[in-house]
Amino acid sequence: MxxxxxxxxxxxxxxxxxxxxxxxxxxxxxxxAEEAPAEPVHIRSADHFQEVTNTYDVVLADFHAEWCGPCKMLEPVVEELAEETNAAMAKVDVDDLQGLAQEHRVQGVPTMILFSDGEIAERIVGVREKSDILRLIHREGGA
CATH class of the missing domain: 1.20.5 (Single alpha-helices involved in coiled-coils or other helix-helix interfaces)
Incomplete structure (x- = not known):
């Protein structure tokens, strides 16, 4: 050679x-785990929802409707939480994704479901103070 x-x-x-x-x-x-986005993720399909809940350790799913007044009041809070925490915020329009809302037993809006490691950790129905939601997110490790 x-x-x-x-x-x-x-x-x-x-x-x-x-x-x-x-x-x-x-x-x-x-x-x-991937770092959560600094703004809410608008869910496009059930598969997209599954992908988001599997990708991030802590996900707060905000089931809402465009016609819902309390949902609109909650929207800036969800946006702030996306910026301030390491939890992903998933926005689910119940009119567009009725099957997903039914699957998660959403009977009224706003309903928020907190996922930790892909599993439901907490369910919040109605408008809550930002500090209450933040406390739940921190409890699940989404500080």
Whole structure:
């Protein structure tokens, strides 16, 4: 084997090693939760909802309707919580996603459901003070 061939083989081996190391690093970060977005996520479908509740450790799902006055009062609170916490805020329009609302037994709006690690941790019906909601989010680790 010539000196040039040996050098090329060394470079190839070094590159293989670097690529393997990069792949190991990617695998190591799989268990780390994604940082929640700083604004509410508007849910488009049941699959999208499932994706959001599985992606983030703590998710506050706000089931609302455009025609609902109390829902509109709650909207700025949800936006502030998205900015101030590491919990994802999911906005679910019950008129657009009736099946999802039925699946989660939403009988009136506003209804907020707090998910922790994909499981329901708390259900809030009606308008609540921001501090009450914040306390629940912190309890679930979405500080």
């Amino acid at each position: 010539s000196e040039t061939s040996e050098k090329i083989e060394q470079i190839r081996e070094q590159k293989r090693s670097e690529i393997e190391q990069e792949n190991e690093n990617l695998t190591d970060t799989e268990g780390i």
